[in-house]
Each structure stands twice: as C-alpha cells, then as structure tokens.
Amino acid sequence: xxxxxxxxxxxxxxxxxxxxxxxxxxxxxxxxxxxxxxxxxxxxxxxxxxxxxxxxxxxxxxxxxxxxxxxxxxxxxxxxxxxxxxxxxxxxxxxxxxxxxxxxxxxxxxx
Amino acid sequence: xxxxxxxxxxxxxxxxxxxxxxxxxxxxxxxxxxxxxxxxxxxxxxxxxxxxxxxxxxxxxxxxxxxxxxxxxxxxxxxxxxxxxxxxxxxxxxxxxxxxxxxxxxxxxxxxxxxx
Numbered sequence: 001x002x003x004x005x006x007x008x009x010x011x012x013x014x015x016x017x018x019x020x021x022x023x024x025x026x027x028x029x030x031x032x033x034x035x036x037x038x039x040x041x042x043x044x045x046x047x048x049x050x051x052x053x054x055x056x057x058x059x060x061x062x063x064x065x066x067x068x069x070x071x072x073x074x075x076x077x078x079x080x081x082x083x084x085x086x087x088x089x090x091x092x093x094x095x096x097x098x099x100x101x102x103x104x105x106x107x108x109x110x111x
Numbered sequence: 112x113x114x115x116x117x118x119x120x121x122x123x124x125x126x127x128x129x130x131x132x133x134x135x136x137x138x139x140x141x142x143x144x145x146x147x148x149x150x151x152x153x154x155x156x157x158x159x160x161x162x163x164x165x166x167x168x169x170x171x172x173x174x175x176x177x178x179x180x181x182x183x184x185x186x187x188x189x190x191x192x193x194x195x196x197x198x199x200x201x202x203x204x205x206x207x208x209x210x211x212x213x214x215x216x217x218x219x220x221x222x223x224x225x226x227x
Contacts, residue, residue, distance in 0.1 A: 031213045032213075033213050033214065035215075041219075042202065042217045042218065042219045042220055043156070043202060043204075043215075043217040044217070045214055045215065045216070048213060048214050056214060089154060091156060093213060094213075095213035098161070099144070099146070099158065099161045099213075100206075100213040100215060101158070102148075102155070102156040102158070103155075104154070104155045105154050105155060105156075107154070
C-alpha cells in the first residue's frame with residue numbers, strides 16, 4: 001500500500017541551527033501539507049502546497065519556515081534558525097483531493 | 112470560523128467496556144468532511160474514518176461505530192468491547208470541501224486508556 005515517508009524519524013539540533021525535514025508523498029498525489037504537534041497538544045496545520053506553490057499557510061508558518069518540492073518526489077520543510085519552541089513532532093501529509101494520508105512524523109528536538 | 116471540540120481530555124475504562132468519544136464541530140460551510148484519527152504511543156496518525164457532510168448514515172466497522180448528527184454538529188465515536196490495544200489518543204478533525212481533504216482542523220484529542 002502506498003504511504004507517505006518521512007525522514008529522519010528523530011532529529012536533534014542546536015538552537016539557531018537550520019534543519020530540513022524530508023517527506024516523500026504518495027506518488028500520484030497533488031496536494032501536500034505540513035503539520036506540527038507540540039508534545040501533548042493537538043495537531044496544528046502549518047502549510048499546504050499545490051502546483052509548486054504555497055496555497056495556504058497558518059500564523060505559525062512565519063518567515064523562519066519554508067517549503068520546497070525540489071525534484072518532483074520530495075517535499076521538504078526547512079526551519080531556518082531553530083528555537084527551543086520548535087521542538088515538536090512534524091507530520092507531512094499528501095492528498096489526491098479527498099483525504100490526507102499522513103507520514104510517520106519526524107520528532108524534532110531543539111536543545 | 113472552523114473549530115473542533117473534544118471536551119473529554121482523558122477517559123479510562125476497563126477492558127470490554129464500551130466507550131464513546133465525543134466530538135463537536137463548528138463550520139460555516141455546507142460541504143465539509145469529518146475525520147477520526149488514532150495516535151498510538153508510537154506517535155503516528157492512523158486514519159480511521161472520513162465522513163462527508165451530506166452523509167448522515169451511521170457507520171460501523173468491526174468494534175468501531177460513528178454517529179454523525181448534523182443537527183447537533185456532533186460526530187461521536189464509539190468503541191464496543193474495548194481492548195488494551197485501543198489505548199491511544201484519538202483526534203477528531205474537520206476539513207472544508209475546498210481544502211481537498213488535506214487542511215484539517217483538529218480537536219484537542221481524547222486520551223483513552225483501556226486497562227486489563
């Protein structure tokens with residue numbers, strides 16, 4: 001069964017460093033998303049991406065965040081200068097237009 | 112504005128009990144989708160069900176059943192004869208139709224603990 005794949009599963013980074021979280025969406029999907037879940041809290045929408053551009057973003061998705069689909073298969077989330085409060089589980093999702101399929105998540109720990 | 116409320120933060124039951132997880136939503140759209148996801152301790156989000164706003168039929172899948180009531184804006188989830196493996200956080204979510212099912216607004220989640 002096709003699935004969304006995220007790497008790495010866990011990343012530890014120092015405050016101020018840049019991180020790139022990677023996702024391989026399901027191959028025939030057209031809509032891509034990033035979500036964040038701070039430990040013990042609800043899952044929050046960050047950004048949606050369609051046709052090689054951001055279609056919608058939340059207030060959380062500020063200038064330190066960016067997304068890219070560099071090669072037609074990967075979908076990346078970059079955090080430019082990480083802060084302690086960026087520590088969270090980050091989920092990638094893709095959709096063909098009806099329901100979103102989520103990856104396993106990347107747990108980001110900023111120290 | 113869209114909103115999903117799961118008023119039950121934690122529920123604890125003993126194995127074989129039935130348990131209902133509540134979900135109330137708010138949206139101005141007439142066409143929308145409702146979802147339930149399960150998040151086990153390992154952290155991934157497991158899709159359980161999607162329901163569109165025009166289909167108010169209740170659904171049963173094994174020990175799981177869902178009751179969608181548009182009149183009360185509720186989409187409740189019942190687990191019959193609960194098992195220890197059902198222990199997880201359960202999230203209800205809403206997506207408006209123009210979001211292609213992908214931009215989801217999640218509730219706070221209900222942590223279900225099933226004790227042997």
